[in-house]
Amino acid sequence: MHKLLAGQSARRMFLLGNEAIARGAVEAGLAVGATYPGTPSSEISNALFEMSRESDLYFEYSANEKVALEVAAAAACSGLRSMAIMKHVGLNVAADPLLTLAYLGVKGGMVVVTADDPLMFSSQNEQDNRYYGKLAGIPVLEPSSVEEAKEMVRYAFDLSEKVGEPVLFRTTTRINHSTGVVTPGELLPVKTTGDFEKDPFRWVPIPAVARNLHVKLLKNLEEAKRLSETCGYNFTVGGGTWGIICNGVSYNYVSDGIKDLGIEDRVRILRIGFSHPLPEKLIKTFLAGCEKVLVVEEGEPYMEEAVKAFAQEEGLTIPIKGKAPDLLSRLYEFDPAMVRKAMAAYFGVSYTPAVLPDLSDIPEIPQRPPNLCAGCxxxxxxxxxxxxxxxxxxxxxxxxxxxxxxxxxxxxxxxxxxxxxxxxxxxxxxxxxxxxxxxxxxxxxxxxxxxxxxxxxxxxxxxxxxxxxxxxxxxxxxxxxxxxxxxMSTLNLSGYxxxxxxxxxxxxxxxxxxxxxxxxxxxxxxxxxxxxxxxxxxxxxxxxxxxxxxxxLKLDSKRTFRISDRCKGHRNCIDELGCPAFFSKDGKVQIDAGLCAGCAVCAQICPENAIIPAKD
Amino acid sequence: MNTTRLIIVAVGGQGNLLASSILGEAALLSNIPVRMSEIHGMAQRGGVVESAMLFGDGASTVISDGEADVLVGFEPSETLRALKKCNKDTVVVTNLAPLPPFTVAIGKGVYPDLAKLQELIRAKTGKLIAVDAMELAKQAGSTLAVNMVLLGATMQTGKIPVSPENVKEAIRTKVKQAFVEINLKAFELGFAAARTGRS
Missing domain, CATH: 3.40.50.970 (Thiamin diphosphate (ThDP)-binding fold, Pyr/PP domains)
Known part of the structure; x- marks a missing residue:
């Protein structure tokens, strides 16, 4: 049995964030999942695809994220619990259906996972997808840890059904690719067959219909806001007059940093896990008890701008800062020292940073960029x-x-x-x-x-x-x-x-x-x-x-090649192909038999025909 | 309890993700709070793989520069590259068997001298334990057991708040049955070598 299908009585598991999200979805009775793979989200789908082969879950690799979202939308409109999984830029592809799906709404719970990638470990940009929640008018949830991610996914399905809208579940790479200890919960039964009730005035947004649907969306958004005010994922810790509002992994850095700085009794934290719609009353009450407030969030000043607007409405003139040259950046990801430093600077706390080693005498270390594989x-x-x-x-x-x-x-x-x-x-x-x-x-x-x-x-x-x-x-x-x-038959899968x-x-x-x-x-x-x-x-x-x-798939050629004495050192192989199986030893090019995949491309371009099959 | 911060750097294919997940499993067996984050974007394409593990109290899964208590490098030049994570008290464990990056082969860089490399690390950190993990892995029966040799050497430092017995137990459950003996032997060889390999 797949480890993520183990019952509630199973012992605690050391899970990757993405595995925890997959487990949370299965605990919530996920019936239909669809994805287009994209790092850092891919392991969620890998796990769900594997589980679909031994459970009632239907899971598909769709042609792209737009299609994946539409597949999940139809399932949710038929009353099933569904999930569409993608990386942050994938949501750009799926944005077209998402923004109108918000008008149509859903019946079964639907969760759209967007895996954002601050610092762009494996992406072409670091866009902040919380704005998609605001743009579409749908709830956004953001976990701070692997453990919380699993619980929050379960909640996301309930929330979606309560509000009647898809829920955007926004992670960052440091949630997806972190590992933590997760306690398995109850696995809800899966409702596998839905029913679509025809109602063109709900499901077909021609202009006359869409005008009414937009009214409905705003009502649903009001309901979401009401829930956000009391949601347990928006909570306050501590009781000082220095306020910190934070989300996601920033909450961890703030929590650790407050202890490091010894200012536990001075700081009050508002952790936002339900970040669209923001809990306006909760934030206003929080602000009222603070002398000054720091907003700690990776990416764009999404919360900071809203918090400043709330303060203005309340006539509060306390300092509120976040993104600033001397505090926190819109660029890249945060780390504990960065957040600690910003807190110390903003609240005027003395702080001795770790002393970094003097690296001025370290020789230049050759770069190790990822490379096309040997034999690619x-x-x-x-x-x-x-x-x-x-x-x-x-x-x-x-x-x-x-x-x-x-x-x-x-x-x-x-x-x-x-x-x-x-x-x-x-x-x-x-x-x-x-x-x-x-x-x-x-x-x-x-x-x-x-x-x-x-x-x-x-x-x-x-x-x-x-x-x-x-x-x-x-x-x-x-x-x-x-x-x-x-x-798909090469994967022993039929029916494709x-x-x-x-x-x-x-x-x-x-x-x-x-x-x-x-x-x-x-x-x-x-x-x-x-x-x-x-x-x-x-x-x-x-x-x-x-x-x-x-x-x-065990389809690889088992042969390898070597460079014979005929080599005259033209170096066409290494200089033009750049295969990582080559290395130079004593000025001569050689082939690492452990890496050579036997593609024989180098053997075909050697002007001396010096590259020949290795015979052991 | 105090937080212990461990960074493991390796080259794709060296098995550091298995090593760190074994350590995580061992922490779970020891009832020690544990969190980890890994960057393995293009590991299979020869890039650098980094795991950050935090044992004990705290919430972060990331280790800032200068804040690692232990740095384990599966490849000598990668150990050197990760030196910014260390401070004057950090214990460093490094493999001495180089895997020169491809950039060296095409003349876009020079691989650092191993003696100089050790001297630099020793001068800037609390302690250096250097072992030829490749040689020991061969002795254990497989060149793929480099990760277990280094795991053994890391456990010998006494810096990781997990018992070696629990690590061995985790090896037995996480490693494919056919390789358990080789992996345990590699672990023991690494553990023993760290006693003499410190400098």
Whole structure:
């Protein structure tokens, strides 16, 4: 049995935040879950997908976050408990249905998980998604710890049903990827079959209907505000006249910092866990008892601005600060010392920071950036395109996935990136705005997610560009989740369809399509040259399974290669491919047999044919 | 109870997430409050993996610069890179077997000299325990047991408020049955080596 399906009597568990969230959802009787994977949210979905195979839960990997949210919305409108899980930028994709779903409302509890990523450990921006709650007019909950996350997810479903709206459950990476001790709770039975009652004047927001629905939304929002005022997740600790209002992980840093500074008797904390709508009366009462107030929140001054507005309404002129050059930043994530320092500065408490070691005499340590894996087919594809495009002035719009790592030397094959699918739209724009040859790269999962409309656009508007679809048969970056192109029978799963990228590309009318096998270097370069010469939209599908995934499925080649005495030290292999299996020893390039995946790409480009299979 | 702050840095694939989850499990067995956070964004693609573990009272799961009580580095240059987490009292445990980053192979950096590296760490921290965890892992029966060697060496410092017996118990439950013996042996070798490897 999956460890997260253990009964209430199971012993306490040391769980990842994402596992705790998945457990909380299962305890709440989650019936339908849908996701598009994205770090730092991915493990929630991995756990739910695994559990769905041995429980009544239905869970799917949807084509993108918009679809995932719509799947969950329909389930909730049919009276089932549902959840849509995504990273913060995924909610941008799902924003369209979310904002109107707030008008329609839900019957069964629906939770939308948004995993924000302050400091951008694995994201292209650090947007603060609390504003989506405000924009849509739906409740927002934010846990401060792994333990609380599990309890709060359960509450989120109840809250959603009480208010009749989806609830935004907002985490940050330090909740998702923290681990803590969690006590299992009761598993509620799952209601697996819902019923959708036809009521077009509720579910079909044509203008005349939507005007009424907006009125209903504002009423629901009033109810949510009433609940926020008394919700146990908005609470006060301590009793001094220095006030601190905080949320999420900042609450932990504040709690620890107050002890470190020895100001427990001076400070009163208001921890906000239900952050939209904010508990206005609670905050106003809190302010009335304070001489000065510090607002501690990562990201944007979401609470700070509201708190200042509440103070103005009450005619309070006490100092209220948060984001300021000498206090707290809108940038990146906080840490305990940063918050301690801000508290000490604001309240005028003396404080001796930890003495950091003098690092001025430390030699420069070589960087260790993440790299495409040894044997990664993307490396071969980039090399092939680079060779085929030799002599051309090129622009390489890239996309979101492992292949974004093509940005690094020696490949340097990523010039522009916005978001999922942007390689196509931006490629169209570059083809009209410059005289350079546009070659866009997109992965298989990203192509299904949001590449297809861009391709259709390129064909319809007859843009002159080449699209290279890097089809490695999985959603690799986030941990090998399935996508619509995956043959699910290789995972011993039945009942799935499968979408062929080649048929999609041909079906939408791409005038030039070629499929390459990137581990065959010479032949592939020829094929790509033809595609680049084509005027209009040409598509190259570069098809080769992800080497890590192949290993996991035990489909990997067991052979490795070595560099023989024929090597004359041209260094094309190491200098042009940059495979991490190479290393230099005494001025000679060698191959680490422990890393070599046997792709043989280097063997094909060595001018001396010096790279040969290793025979043990 | 006091808070003990432990940072573990490693290169993707060295198994530090298993090592830290074993320590967490052992803390659970010992009834010691424990919290952890990990940064493993692109671990499988050769990047740096960092775990922060906090034992005892407190709520944070992050360790600020200068505030680690113990730093464990699974790779020598990564131990050096993480030195900003230390202060003059920090106990440092490091592996001495280098895994040079790829940037060195393509001439974009020079791997630090190991003797100099140890000298620098020793001068700036409370204590340095340096072991060749790769060699000891081989002795235990698998190059993959580097993590258990370093876990053993870390436990020998006496800085982690968890008993070595509970760590061994956690190894028995968390590690695949076929590898338990090798892992326990690696743990013991690391524990023993830390007695002599301190400097």
């Amino acid at each position: 087919s993307h490396r071969a594809s980039f090399y092939i395109v680079k060779k085929a495009a030799e002599g051309m002035q090129t622009i390489y719009p890239s996309d979101i996935g492992c292949y974004t790592l093509g940005i690094l030397p020696p490949l340097e094959m990523a010039d522009y990136l916005l978001c999922m699918g942007s390689s196509l739209g931006a490629g169209c724009g570059f083809s009209k705005s410059t005289d350079k040859k546009v070659i866009s790269f997109i992965g298989d999962s990203t192509f299904f997610h949001s590449g297809i409309p861009g391709l259709i656009n390129a064909i319809f508007n007859n843009h002159n560009m080449t699209l290279v679809i890097l089809d490695n048969g999985t959603t690799a970056m986030t941990g090998h989740q399935p996508n619509p192109g995956v043959d 369809g499968r979408v062929s990228i080649e048929e999609v590309v041909r079906g939408v009318g791409a005038p030039f399509v070629t499929v390459i096998q990137p581990l065959k270097v010479k032949k592939s370069i020829e094929a790509v040259r033809e595609a680049l010469a084509f005027k209009g939209v040409s598509v190259v599908i570069s098809r080769q399974i992800c080497t890590l995934y192949a290993k996991a």
